[in-house]
Amino acid sequence: xxxxxPRPAMANEAGISQEVVVESAPASxxxxxxxxxxxxxxxxxxxxxxxxxxxxxAVEALxxxxxxxxxxxxxxxxxxxxxxxxxxxxxxxxxxxxxxxYGTMPPEAYRVATGATDNGKSGGEGRVPFFAAGISSxxxxxxxxxxxxxxxxxxxxxxxxxxxxxxxxxxxxxxITPSYIDAEDLAHFHGTYKRVCDAHDPEFHPRFxxxxxxxxxxxxxxxxxxxxxxxxxxxxxxxxxxxxDFAKDCVAHVVPAYLPLVEKHKGDAFTEAxxxxxxxxxxxxxxxxxxxxxxxxxxxxxxGRIESIxxxxxxxxxxxxxxxxxxxxxxxxxxxxxxxxxxxx
Amino acid sequence: xxxxxPRPAMANEAGISQEVVVESAPASxxxxxxxxxxxxxxxxxxxxxxxxxxxxxAVEALxxxxxxxxxxxxxxxxxxxxxxxxxxxxxxxxxxxxxxxYGTMPPEAYRVATGATDNGKSGGEGRVPFFAAGISSxxxxxxxxxxxxxxxxxxxxxxxxxxxxxxxxxxxxxxITPSYIDAEDLAHFHGTYKRVCDAHDPEFHPRFxxxxxxxxxxxxxxxxxxxxxxxxxxxxxxxxxxxxDFAKDCVAHVVPAYLPLVEKHKGDAFTEAxxxxxxxxxxxxxxxxxxxxxxxxxxxxxxGRIESIxxxxxxxxxxxxxxxxxxxxxxxxxxxxxxxxxxxx
Numbered sequence: 216x217x218x219x220x221p222r223p224a225m226a227n228e229a230g231i232s233q234e235v236v237v238e239s240a241p242a243s244x245x246x247x248x249x250x251x252x253x254x255x256x257x258x259x260x261x262x263x264x265x266x267x268x269x270x271x272x273a274v275e276a277l278x279x280x281x282x283x284x285x286x287x288x289x290x291x292x293x294x295x296x297x298x299x300x301x302x303x304x305x306x307x308x309x310x311x312x313x314x315x316x317y318g319t320m321p322p323e324a325y326r327v328a329t330g331a332t333d334n335g336k337s338g339g340e341g342r343v344p345f346f347a348a349g350i351s352s353x354x355x356x357x358x359x360x361x362x363x364x365x366x367x368x369x370x371x372x373x374x375x376x377x378x379x380x381x382x383x384x385x386x387x388x389x390x391i392t393p394s395y396i397d398a399e400d401l402a403h404f405h406g407t408y409k410r411v412c413d414a415h416d417p418e419f420h421p422r423f424x425x426x427x428x429x430x431x432x433x434x435x436x437x438x439x440x441x442x443x444x445x446x447x448x449x450x451x452x453x454x455x456x457x458x459x460d461f462a463k464d465c466v467a468h469v470v471p472a473y474l475p476l477v478e479k480h481k482g483d484a485f486t487e488a489x490x491x492x493x494x495x496x497x498x499x500x501x502x503x504x505x506x507x508x509x510x511x512x513x514x515x516x517x518x519g520r521i522e523s524i525x526x527x528x529x530x531x532x533x534x535x536x537x538x539x540x541x542x543x544x545x546x547x548x549x550x551x552x553x554x555x556x557x558x559x560x
Numbered sequence: 561x562x563x564x565x566p567r568p569a570m571a572n573e574a575g576i577s578q579e580v581v582v583e584s585a586p587a588s589x590x591x592x593x594x595x596x597x598x599x600x601x602x603x604x605x606x607x608x609x610x611x612x613x614x615x616x617x618a619v620e621a622l623x624x625x626x627x628x629x630x631x632x633x634x635x636x637x638x639x640x641x642x643x644x645x646x647x648x649x650x651x652x653x654x655x656x657x658x659x660x661x662y663g664t665m666p667p668e669a670y671r672v673a674t675g676a677t678d679n680g681k682s683g684g685e686g687r688v689p690f691f692a693a694g695i696s697s698x699x700x701x702x703x704x705x706x707x708x709x710x711x712x713x714x715x716x717x718x719x720x721x722x723x724x725x726x727x728x729x730x731x732x733x734x735x736i737t738p739s740y741i742d743a744e745d746l747a748h749f750h751g752t753y754k755r756v757c758d759a760h761d762p763e764f765h766p767r768f769x770x771x772x773x774x775x776x777x778x779x780x781x782x783x784x785x786x787x788x789x790x791x792x793x794x795x796x797x798x799x800x801x802x803x804x805d806f807a808k809d810c811v812a813h814v815v816p817a818y819l820p821l822v823e824k825h826k827g828d829a830f831t832e833a834x835x836x837x838x839x840x841x842x843x844x845x846x847x848x849x850x851x852x853x854x855x856x857x858x859x860x861x862x863x864g865r866i867e868s869i870x871x872x873x874x875x876x877x878x879x880x881x882x883x884x885x886x887x888x889x890x891x892x893x894x895x896x897x898x899x900x901x902x903x904x905x
Contacts, residue, residue, distance in 0.1 A: 526881050
C-alpha cells in the first residue's frame with residue numbers, strides 16, 4: 216500500500232513524517248525516546264497496548280469475526296496499530312487503535328492546548344515539539360437496539376518553549392450512542408463509570424458527565440450525538456501517577472460497561488423503520504465527527520493516517536430531509552434526551 | 561414545525577433572525593428592499609426563481625415523483641423556498657432551493673470575502689450589513705451509472721463600511737460527480753459548459769474549470785469529490801449586467817447539460833458491488849461538504865435553516881476501512897481521475 220496513495224499537500228505542516236506500513240507492530244512504538252518524565256511515556260504506551268489487546272479479544276469473542284491489524288511507523292519516530300473489524304456478525308464496524316505521535320505544533324495550537332497566555336510570559340521562536348500517545352475506539356453494532364460506543368484516552372507532553380516550562384496532561388472519555396433508550400442499559404453504563412470515577416475523586420463524575428454532554432453537542436442542531444458518559448481534557452491538577460491510574464481504570468472498564476449491552480440486544484427483532492432510524496442517528500454521528508470532534512478535525516488538518524482517523528465513521532449512514540419523529544414515539548424520546556441531557560444513575 | 565426544534569445557541573451570531581415557515585412562497589422574498597443597485601437584487605431573484613421552476617419541472621417529468629416545497633421567511637427580511645424530491649423513482653434525493661438572506665457579518669468575514677485589506681484603508685465600527693441571494697441544488701440518482709450533479713449561483717452585496725465603498729460580486733458553478741467514468745457523458749457535460757463560457761468570454765472556461773478542480777478537493781485525501789465542471793467566485797471585473805447574463809445562461813444550461821446523462825443511465829443494470837462503490841463515493845461527498853464546502857460550513861456556523869443547508873447530503877453513504885479498488889478496474893480509473901484531474905473536451 217505505501218506509495219500508492221498521493222500524500223496530501225498539507226501533510227508536512229505539522230512536522231509529522233509519512234507513515235510506513237510495517238509487517239507487525241514493534242514491541243514499543245517509542246523507539247528510543249528519552250524518559251525525562253520518569254517513564255510515563257513508556258508506561259502509558261504499555262497500558263494502552265494491553266488495553267487494546269484485552270478489548271479486541273473480548274469483542275472478537277462476542278462477534279465471532281476477527282480484527283484486521285495494520286501497523287505503521289514514522290521515520291521521525293512514533294507509529295500506530297490500527298485494528299478494524301468490518302462486516303462482522305454483531306458489529307457493522309468496530310475499530311480500536313493505539314498511536315504514538317511526535318511532531319511540532321504551531322504556537323497558536325500550543326496556546327489553545329495549554330492556555331499559555333497568562334502572567335505576561337512569552338513563548339519562544341517557531342514551532343513547539345510535542346508528544347502524544349493514545350488509544351481510540353468506536354464500535355457500531357448492526358442491531359439498532361445495541362448502542363454505538365466510543366472511547367479515547369490520551370497522554371500529551373510539550374517541551375519547554377520560551378518562558379513556558381515543559382507541560383503534560385491527560386484527556387479522554389467513554390460515551391455511548393444508542394438509537395433507542397433502554398433505561399436499564401443506561402443505568403449500567405453510566406453507573407459503571409460513576410463507580411470508576413468515585414473511586415478516584417467524588418468530584419470527577421458530576422464534572423466529567425457534564426463535560427461529556429457539552430463536548431458532544433452538534434451545535435448546528437442543538438442536540439448531542441448520543442447519551443453521554445464521561446469526558447475530560449487538559450487534566451494535570453495532581454500527581455501524574457494518580458491520573459495515570461484513573462485513565463488505566465477507565466480503559467479497564469470499557470468491556471464491563473459496554474459489552475453486556477451488546478450481548479443483550481444483538482439478537483433483538485427489529486423493523487426496517489427502526490434500522491432506518493439507526494442509520495439517521497449514524498448520520499448525526501458523522502456530522503459530529505467531521506465538523507466538531509477535536510481528534511478528527513486535528514487529524515484531517517495535519518494529514519495523519521487518514522484511514523485510522525476516519526475509521527470512527529460508521530459503515531453506513533443516512534440523511535433524510537426534515538425527518539421529525541412522531542410525538543410520543545421511542546424515536547422522539549431519544550431525540551429529546553439528545554437535546555436535553557438527562558441523569559441516568 | 562416552528563418552535564419544535566430548539567434554536568442553537570449560536571443562531572444569533574450572524575444577526576440573522578429565526579426563519580418562520582409560511583404557507584406558500586411570496587411573489588418576492590425581497591419584501592420592500594431598496595433598489596439602489598439598479599434593480600439587480602430583484603432581477604437576480606426573478607432569474608433564480610424561474611430557474612428553480614424550470615429545473616424542478618424537468619426533474620419531475622423524468623422521475624415521475626414530485627418535489628416537496630417548504631417556504632420560509634425571516635422577520636428581519638429575506639426567506640427561501642426549499643424543494644426536495646426524496647425516495648423518487650430515478651433520484652434517491654434531489655434538492656433545489658432558492659434563498660435571499662440579509663444579515664451582518666463580522667469584520668473578519670468581510671475582509672476574507674472582499675479582500676478589504678489593501679491601500680491602507682480601514683474599516684468601520686462593528687458588523688457589516690450584507691445581502692445574498694442564490695440558487696443551490698444537489699441531485700443524487702439511484703443508479704450508480706447516473707452521476708450526481710451540483711450547482712449553485714449567487715449574488716452578493718455589502719454596504720459601505722468605513723473607508724470601503726459598497727461592494728458586489730457573483731459566484732457559482734455546476735459540477736458533476738459520477739461513480740463511473742463514461743467519456744461520452746463527460747464530453748457532453750463539460751462541452752455544454754464550455755460553450756456557455758465561450759459565448760461570454762473565451763478565458764472563462766479554462767479558468768473556471770481549473771478553479772472547480774481546485775475548489776472541490778478533499779484535502780485530507782488529495783482527491784476531488786468528483787469530476788469537476790466550472791466554479792467561480794468574487795467575480796466583479798466587468799459590468800454586472802454581463803455577469804448576470806452569464807449566471808443566467810449557466811442556470812439555463814443545467815437541464816441540457818445533466819438530464820440526458822440521467823435519462824441514459826437510469827435503467828442500467830448494476831451489481832451490489834457497484835452500488836457499494838457509489839455509496840463509498842457518496843461518503844466522500846459528505847466529507848467534502850461537511851469539512852470544506854464554504855456554503856455548508858458558513859451555514860452551519862451561522863445556524864441558517866439546517867434542513868436546507870444539509871439537504872445536499874445524500875440519502876445514504878458508506879465508509880469502508882482501507883477500501884482500495886483493484887488496479888485496472890473502472891473504480892480505480894474513477895479514483896485516478898479524482899486524484900489527477902483530466903480534460904474531458
